[in-house]
Amino acid sequence: MMHASPITRRSLAEELAERLRDLVISGGLLPGAKVDEAALCETFGVSRTPLREAIKIVASEGLLTLTPNRGARVATITGSEIAELFPIMGALEGLAGELATARLTDKHLLRLDALHDQICASRNNAKWLNYSKANRAFHELIFEIAGNVALQQTYQGLMVRIHAVRFVAQQPPDAWDQAVADHDGIMAALRARKSREVGRLLRRHLDNKAHAVIAALSAALSAAS
Amino acid sequence: MMHASPITRRSLAEELAERLRDLVISGGLLPGAKVDEAALCETFGVSRTPLREAIKIVASEGLLTLTPNRGARVATITGSEIAELFPIMGALEGLAGELATARLTDKHLLRLDALHDQICASRNNAKWLNYSKANRAFHELIFEIAGNVALQQTYQGLMVRIHAVRFVAQQPPDAWDQAVADHDGIMAALRARKSREVGRLLRRHLDNKAHAVIAALSAALSAAS
DNA sequence: TTTCTGAATTATGAATTCAGAATCTCTCCC
DNA sequence: GGGAGAGATTCTGAATTCATAATTCAGAAA
CATH class of the missing domain: 1.20.120.530 (GntR ligand-binding domain-like)
Structure with missing residues (x-):
């Protein structure tokens, strides 16, 4: 039998979550800054659906803060x-x-x-x-x-x-x-x-x-x- | 001034994430079981978008396992x-x-x-x-x-x-x-x-x-x- | 029978659309 | 000048739609 090929594509949301994390940690988005969905969709070339999934994931990790009807901001620390x-x-x-x-x-x-x-x-x-x-x-x-x-x-x-x-x-x-x-x-x-x-x-x-x-x-x- | 009204409805995704967590922990969904999006949408009366966001969140917590193009399953433990x-x-x-x-x-x-x-x-x-x-x-x-x-x-x-x-x-x-x-x-x-x-x-x-x-x-x- | 093939069905991932909330802007009035 | 408020605009949350991958199942071949 041939050697098994490890073709594991990740979902867009996972990919985007990682990019978001990097953006926040690298300082591309500073603490307190608003997360502009439209702009990020543009730069990453994706629609809002997977981006919003990524935002929810990264927020659950504590790097972003969600406010109802007011979107996401980069978390600040006290x-x-x-x-x-x-x-x-x-x-x-x-x-x-x-x-x-x-x-x-x-x-x-x-x-x-x-x-x-x-x-x-x-x-x-x-x-x-x-x-x-x-x-x-x-x-x-x-x-x-x-x-x-x-x-x-x-x-x-x-x-x-x-x-x-x-x-x-x-x-x-x-x-x-x-x-x-x-x-x-x-x-x-x-x-x-x-x-x-x-x-x-x-x-x-x-x-x-x-x-x-x-x-x-x-x-x-x-x-x- | 009146007492501040605590009308902070959470987003559907957050609500659903909690329900999902409860389902998994209570054993309503057993380890290894497939997460049926359509059925859950039906029971919770929501569309797939917020449900899928919730699934992504709970998966990032380690309670669900995502497989590309194959949906979510309740995580098993070794x-x-x-x-x-x-x-x-x-x-x-x-x-x-x-x-x-x-x-x-x-x-x-x-x-x-x-x-x-x-x-x-x-x-x-x-x-x-x-x-x-x-x-x-x-x-x-x-x-x-x-x-x-x-x-x-x-x-x-x-x-x-x-x-x-x-x-x-x-x-x-x-x-x-x-x-x-x-x-x-x-x-x-x-x-x-x-x-x-x-x-x-x-x-x-x-x-x-x-x-x-x-x-x-x-x-x-x-x-x- | 059993196994393989490929069309039909179903499920998943992602884009688009739509309703409603928040924000902005401009006017009007003090 | 400095708000207050109506309306326009933008943004957010969620439903819907669409393309594609996975699964099922009927039928053909062994």
């Missing part, structure tokens, strides 16, 4: 939401760290080390885009090693809701230093295969991040007023 | 998915327990005690329906006390995906005994306001539950073959 989300992400990433430690191979450690080095280098020469890329990759790798797909998906679902702060509050350099210090500790615990410790440090890392973000946010808010 | 989901729920409920302990009032404790008593009573006279109701209420109350809305929502989102096992595997009585014993310990730790301990016990409780469910599932599967 300090109290951030204060809620970070501990959850901490619990999830703590679990990921524990699972990852149990499955950690030397090859994994090499990849983590490489990313950690990138993070440090980017911090040292202030390449903040590189820094956040490598940082994201580092955290994603931990989830990948943990090998729990649902865990990663749940985490990602919360993570995307945080994206909005990027457009409101910039992290000051000392927040990076704290993060790098956290990572140092995490790497040490990983190398020692102390899963409980890895979990604890990741929870604390997210807690530190939460404080830094909230501080940056309130600074931005008071500067605006 | 042992490996359960093995993934329970640790996540454990991490979340562990966090909820820690947060709840920090905010615990004596009034809260009374309500928890009342539910715990109901659970024990239902176990003793084998009222399974009462048991699971009181059990759910107990766990929900912990999240309510914790006061983190996003945490509860995330937990619920995972919880509903577990519903499908009810139709496949029944819990044996000794699993209930274990659960009641776990609850005893959790109550004691709550009364002592040992938040760390509450978290630890809740994680272990969910871990025990996972093992019980997986055992029941594999028993059901081997019985079926």
